[in-house]
Amino acid sequence: MKIGKLVQRREIPGAHGGGAIVKEGQYLKVIDVDGKQICDFFSFNPADPSEFLSGSHTRVFLGQTLEAPTTxxxxxxxxxxxxxxxxxxxxxxxxxxxxxxASCDSVRYWADYGLSNHRDCKTNVIEALAEFHIRAPFVPDPLNLFQNSPYNEQGKFQLFEPITKPGDYVLFRALRTVLAVGSACPQDQNPANGYNISPIAFEVYDPA
Amino acid sequence: MVKLEQLVKGVLIPATFGKGVLVRQGQLLKVIDVEGKQVCDFFAFSPTDPAEFLSPSHTRGSNGQLDMEPGKPLFNNARQPILLLEEDTVGVHDMRAAACDPMRYGMYDAWQHRSCKMNVFEALQEFNMWPPVFPDPVNLFQNSPIDNQGKLTVIPPISKAGDYVLFRVMQDIIAVGSACPMDVNPCNDFNPTDIMFEVYQASLDDESATGRTQPAVKGLAGPSGFRE
Structure with missing residues (x-):
């Protein structure tokens, strides 16, 4: 894949959130810097944050139009x-x-693990958006990049360590200008992040 | 079986249209597929804050499973249990696909077609409500298995006339249903028909009503990382 020069690199510290504007035609590389780290990923229309990346709409499109899988x-x-x-x-x-x-939130840590004052992806997203002076009407469902939570034949989910190694990544091309937001998931109460919360990097590249 | 007492309200949702009803905490809501093979795109909103609504992704995450199951709650996007599935005569529903909208029919070059999304906004107008976003639905009676290539498909519902799901309502909600107008794929077996909402008062001597509110205990997650 031939892409242009790096215009921005933003490292999102473990357990925190961050965002970057990616202009139409630019590329966004989401990197699992140290490996085994989930990035709860969101993408908003910066001019109208009630327009956002949606799994439920993409699944129908991929399943019925492109014969592609549900992820x-x-x-x-x-x-x-x-x-x-x-x-x-x-x-x-x-x-x-x-x-x-859904993303982890304060209720998840309280009800499922008895913890208060734990960082969570939902709050990370709200914090990340505040930096861009955006208050979303609600926090949408995330695309949980690098999360390894398959379901079995009975439909039961199980969280395993991610299979990612340091430097593993997903490369997106922006089909229109978006505000991309990531949360380096703070979940340390189960194997979701290998019990070691680490950073995520966003790199924005120009077209070739 | 839950013993149903007095019928408080019945709302017929005509084929291809949407309707809502206020259901109080403790009441029971029965959603009936009147003639069979008809999907009901189902939504529930907080009457005081339409940004709080039934959420498939929080339901999956909080129950640790793909599908709803009798005896387990459904959650809103604040991760609060708002409905308890008491009875289900079908067992095949979908919580993964978005509701149909004008763009979806545009894919079939049918731009003027009625859609579940517009039906929900029409239904909420009756309550002077305009949610800030349009949530994902729980598609009752929808038969959308994932095939062995991991692809989401849609085939005719297996529901027969009179099949239903019964929810116990754990917080006041405005329940909204759309009798899905999809007739250009097998979703409703190419024949959209009516859906019925019935709201019942819970029986005072109903033993199943007690002990069914969410216990105030902590540490519910098991070894899978989810409640088990």
């Missing part, structure tokens, strides 16, 4: 909640992601 597929677009193409998946060095489960 992301290299060479296929990802749609927003008005069914418009938003990002295009150019490369994926991993192939294991989740697009079915």
């Amino acid at each position: 992301i597929a290299v060479g296929a677009p990802l749609l927003d909640n008005s069914r418009q193409p938003m990002l295009f998946v150019e490369e994926d060095s991993v192939g294991v992601h989740d697009w079915l489960l």
Whole structure:
């Protein structure tokens, strides 16, 4: 894949969130810097944050139009909640992601693990958006990049360590200008991040 | 079986249209596929805050499973249990596909077609509600298996006339249903028909009503990373 020069690199510290504007035609590389780290990933229309990347709309499109799987597929677009193409998946060095489960939030840590004051992806997204002076009407469902949470034949999910190695990545092309937001998931109460919370990097590249 | 007492309200949702009803905490909501093979795109909103709504992704995450199951709650996007699935005569529903909207029919070159998304906005107008976003639906009676290539498909529902799901309502909600107008794929077996909402008062001597609210205990997650 031939891409242009690096215009921005942003490292999102472990357990925190961050965002970057990716202009139409630019590329966004989401990198698992140290490996075994989930990035809860979101993409918004910066001019109207009620338009955002949507798994439920992409699944229907991929399943019925492109005969592609229910997660992301290299060479296929990802749609927003008005069914418009938003990002295009150019490369994926991993192939294991989740697009079915909600982000962790304070209730998850309290009810499921008895913890208060734990960082969570939902709050990370709200913090990341605040930097861009955006308050989303609600936090959409995430694309959980690098998350390894398959379900079995009975439909039961299980969280395993990600299979990612340091430097593994997904490369998107922006089909229109987006605000991409990532949270380096703070989940340390189960194997989701290998019990070691580490950073995620966003790299934005110009077209070749 | 839950013993149903007095019928509080019945709302017929005509084929291809949407309707809503206010259901109070403790009441029971029965969603009936009147003639069979008809999908009901189902939504539930907080009457005081339409940004709080039934959420498939939080339901999957909080129950640790793909599909709803009798005896387990359904959650809103604040991860609060708002419905408890009491009975289900079908067992085949979908919580993964978005509701149909004008763009979806555009894919079939049928731009003027009625859609579940517009049906929900029409239904909510009756309550003077305009949600800030349009949530993902729970597609009752929808038969959308994932095939062995991992692809989401849609085939005719297996529901027969009179099949239903029964929810116990754990927080006041505005329940909204759309009798899905999809007639250009097998989703409703190419014949959209009516859906019925019935709201019942819970029986006072109903033992299943007690002990069914979410216990105030912590540490519910098991070894899978989810509640088991």
